[in-house]
Amino acid sequence: MIIKSLDPRITRAGIDDESKDGTQQPLDQWHTYEVFQQKKRGTHHVHVGSLHAPDAELAILFAKEQYARRGQCVNLWVVKTADVFATEYEDEDIFATTPEKKYREPEVYKVMDRIQAFKAKQNS
Amino acid sequence: MELTERHVEGLKELLYKMADDLLILGHRNSEWTGLGPVLEEDIAFSSMAQDKLGQSLALYELLHELGENIPDIVAFTRNDNQFHNCHLVEMPIGEYDFSLARHFFFDHADAIRFAMLENSSFEGISMVSRKFRGEIKYHTMHADVWMKQLSHGTEESKARMQSAINAAFPLALGIFEEGEYEAELKEAGIFEGEAALKNQWLEKVNNELKKHGYTLPDADDVTPALGGRKGFHTEHLQPLLNEMSEVFQIDPGADW
Numbered sequence: 001m002i003i004k005s006l007d008p009r010i011t012r013a014g015i016d017d018e019s020k021d022g023t024q025q026p027l028d029q030w031h032t033y034e035v036f037q038q039k040k041r042g043t044h045h046v047h048v049g050s051l052h053a054p055d056a057e058l059a060i061l062f063a064k065e066q067y068a069r070r071g072q073c074v075n076l077w078v079v080k081t082a083d084v085f086a087t088e089y090e091d092e093d094i095f096a097t098t099p100e101k102k103y104r105e106p107e108v109y110k111v112m113d114r115i116q117a118f119k120a121k122q123n124s
Numbered sequence: 125m126e127l128t129e130r131h132v133e134g135l136k137e138l139l140y141k142m143a144d145d146l147l148i149l150g151h152r153n154s155e156w157t158g159l160g161p162v163l164e165e166d167i168a169f170s171s172m173a174q175d176k177l178g179q180s181l182a183l184y185e186l187l188h189e190l191g192e193n194i195p196d197i198v199a200f201t202r203n204d205n206q207f208h209n210c211h212l213v214e215m216p217i218g219e220y221d222f223s224l225a226r227h228f229f230f231d232h233a234d235a236i237r238f239a240m241l242e243n244s245s246f247e248g249i250s251m252v253s254r255k256f257r258g259e260i261k262y263h264t265m266h267a268d269v270w271m272k273q274l275s276h277g278t279e280e281s282k283a284r285m286q287s288a289i290n291a292a293f294p295l296a297l298g299i300f301e302e303g304e305y306e307a308e309l310k311e312a313g314i315f316e317g318e319a320a321l322k323n324q325w326l327e328k329v330n331n332e333l334k335k336h337g338y339t340l341p342d343a344d345d346v347t348p349a350l351g352g353r354k355g356f357h358t359e360h361l362q363p364l365l366n367e368m369s370e371v372f373q374i375d376p377g378a379d380w
Contacts, residue, residue: 007158008367009155009158009159010159013159030162051164052162052163052164053164054273055273057269057272057273058269058273061168061265061266061269062164062165062168064168064262065164065167065168065171065172066164066167066168069171
């Protein structure tokens with residue numbers, strides 16, 4: 001049976017609904033690439049998603065339309081997913097106590113009162 | 125310089141053929157949407173098809189400023205003999221190799237044409253040309269990358285691209301069919317003309333194809349597909365127009 005569709009293009013294509021076309025062969029399997037987008041010069045590239053491509057050149061070409069069609073973009077990176085090394089989720093506990101270590105962040109230093117006192121002294 | 129009536133007619137002829145090429149090819153290329161070879165390429169190709177519709181709209185708007193009807197009416201209510209597109213853009217999408225060869229030939233011509241028009245004395249077209257420069261640059265990048273990739277894919281990919289190049293080339297030469305007002309357009313500094321465009325294009329596509337081991341047929345050995353610019357079309361255009369305007373015709377007065 002030939003597939004009849006509301007979409008005239010599908011009907012025109014004369015596709016046999018028993019057809020085995022479209023089953024994937026090993027050669028069809030492209031790599032995946034991770035895409036990083038930079039919105040403004042000088043800012044960090046941010047991971048925006050992934051895509052399939054046979055090589056980096058086509059990955060860049062596809063990334064432009066998939067991730068940078070709308071909104072601002074000045075630069076794109078693509079990295080083969082296989083080249084990304086990651087921690088294991090089972091080791092997630094190595095990060096367990098980091099949210100407690102606020103004292104490592106400069107904004108919580110308890111020096112503001114001394115700075116204010118110093119400024120007051122300078123101005124007097 | 126003061127534009128005479130013949131200058132304005134020439135300008136309209138130029139804008140019509142450019143806009144019609146972009147509208148028809150945009151529609152043709154959109155026929156791949158959902159049917160493209162892989163998802164990522166489907167998105168990119170569909171996106172470029174949309175770009176072409178946007179570019180055609182900008183040109184129909186310039187025509188409207190010159191006194192022609194509004195873009196929707198111009199796009200959806202003419203018959204094939206009132207269209208000025210070349211035969212290349214109206215041919216069915218065929219296999220993907222043909223669509224890519226057409227994309228390569230057309231978009232390089234389009235890129236050069238718009239680049240020439242950036243310096244046009246007609247401000248409307250020079251502004252539109254500058255606006256779309258980046259968009260069109262991506263289109264030619266896309267076409268070039270596929271030409272390159274398929275040249276070193278498999279023996280089949282290279283052979284199929286070469287035969288698609290051979291099939292599309294005589295059609296592509298129809299892009300440069302001269303109009304009635306070439307001299308006027310040149311004289312007024314509006315457009316350097318189809319002959320100048322064709323020479324630049326031949327050099328560009330020849331160099332690009334040679335890099336990847338393809339052969340461009342000799343332009344003197346083939347018969348260019350002419351007539352489109354004068355409203356003579358193949359049997360493929362009218363069915364396309366019927367399908368394209370189907371929704372519009374249901375209720376031409378509808379407010380979108």
